[in-house]
Amino acid sequence: MDWDNLKVALAISRLGSLTQAAYALGIDQSTAGRRLSALEADLGAILFVRSKTGFALTDAGQAAIKEAVEVERRVDQLVDAVTNSDEGPSGVVRLLGNGWMLDRLARTVMAPFMVSHPKLDLRIITHVPRSRVRGEASLSLWFEVEPRDGEFAIKLGDVPYALYYARESNLEKLGWVSFYDEDALRPAITRSYRRLKRRHESLRLTATDAGIMLAAVREGVGKGLLPMCLAEEDERLVRVNDGDPELIRGLHLHAHPDTVQALRVQATIQWLRETFSEVFLPPG
Amino acid sequence: MDWDNLKVALAISRLGSLTQAAYALGIDQSTAGRRLSALEADLGAILFVRSKTGFALTDAGQAAIKEAVEVERRVDQLVDAVTNSDEGPSGVVRLLGNGWMLDRLARTVMAPFMVSHPKLDLRIITHVPRSRVRGEASLSLWFEVEPRDGEFAIKLGDVPYALYYARESNLEKLGWVSFYDEDALRPAITRSYRRLKRRHESLRLTATDAGIMLAAVREGVGKGLLPMCLAEEDERLVRVNDGDPELIRGLHLHAHPDTVQALRVQATIQWLRETFSEVFLPPG
């Protein structure tokens, strides 16, 4: 049995299809299929039921994947133990989250991090359906979402939002630009909006990303709740009220327990914790 | 990094040389060398220092092997978990011990065991220097030897020895056939001999294996302490004294902790425990 073929089984189990698994591994779909077949032949058991819509785990497959995850973790440990000393952790880390958050990270603290970790391979993925993320060294940035099926979560900090409008606009006439996505119905958010928004005011635009909202508000489309870290930097935006932020959202980092222990994941977590204030709090 | 290359590193670390490792893995020495080089390149660290006398672990190599052993164990678990259900455990188990013991096992209880475990691959190795045996799913049968460096040992039972001579010989005129090997100087054995052997009696032959001793005694070369399980079955041998055996040796089974957990090793241990009386005690 070729130990390397376990990678294929793991990838298929995570991505659900041969094609995607092969792409993730950087090999051809046909190769992935043949290597899986070879693995199954060596083990004397069928691990996946093939269908045109994808691969699904059999009972034997579930048992195998459960152990293969452990194998992967040990290999990670080995790589960490050996390559560690010279140039810091190496390998792939996937970072998932909202577009504006990842964009902000990229604009502020990402470059020095990549420089100081030359062997780290960061995959930035915006707005992936949460269900798709399983295992495989990935970290997700989410607001107030409790971890799913045994995910490991730490709170990075509180991100303040405040109400802004464009300097050139007439505040009284402005409609609203508001957030809409799976999180939009959370109590904290609806409560803030209910408190701020008067009945007769119109809703001009919704967006799933605060970066787009900010652009819209800046161009005078309407007023809206924006992360202070973004808005305070923009000279064309004016905050409506002084004092406390209108809304505070807790930012959490979710990690799959299979891979939290890997050094590269730990390093990324540490980086996000250390730079949180700089990235997500308003300056000063 | 090709996970399968860890096998090569493990084999080299256990057998100490590229050639032997390659032979054990069933691949060519040049292939093993190239795969080790590839592994080292992927890890960015040298694992072994090459010399004409063999390969020696570097510090990085030691760290790597420590983890690779864990990887191997998890792969074992995976194979056990998956192939388990149908035809019992599979894989290689090495069984080391004295020639006569392994010979006796082969004559008595080995065939049914091999039949009931069709996927098991048993490697019988007689009289290997003990230092050579490290890791790699091996079990050793030894008398009264305490386990080394964290080996795991269980006592199988007591093997009775008694004094025999050939039916056609004249007991009074017979010299001695005695055991000689690394274990021969153990207190229990020298005590028995001192008690039994009179000064004027001559020492005719020494052998390192009780099977050869038995053949010699049977052919009238001399009298000697023989395992009762062997001697009682031989019509041409006569026991000198009735009653208690002249010598009792405790038979132990040593296993390396890295691999005891593997199902195939467990199955082999269980087999040896269950059949001990039939194999190593005199009939009746």
Add this chain to the structure above:
DNA sequence: CAAGGAACATGCAATTTTGCATGAAGAAGG
């Protein structure tokens, strides 16, 4: 219901890996 898309299987050529043969370099033994 038809068309388009996505997913897995398979034949075949190109690439990679492997094994063999040989060479070189040290260790062991007479």
Add this chain to the structure above:
DNA sequence: CCTTCTTCATGCAAAATTGCATGTTCCTTG
């Protein structure tokens, strides 16, 4: 001190693996 044995490195042909192109089946969507 020389011979012999064992060990690892390397060039080259054979073998195995891989990727590409294509075919087929099923799901989705208009």
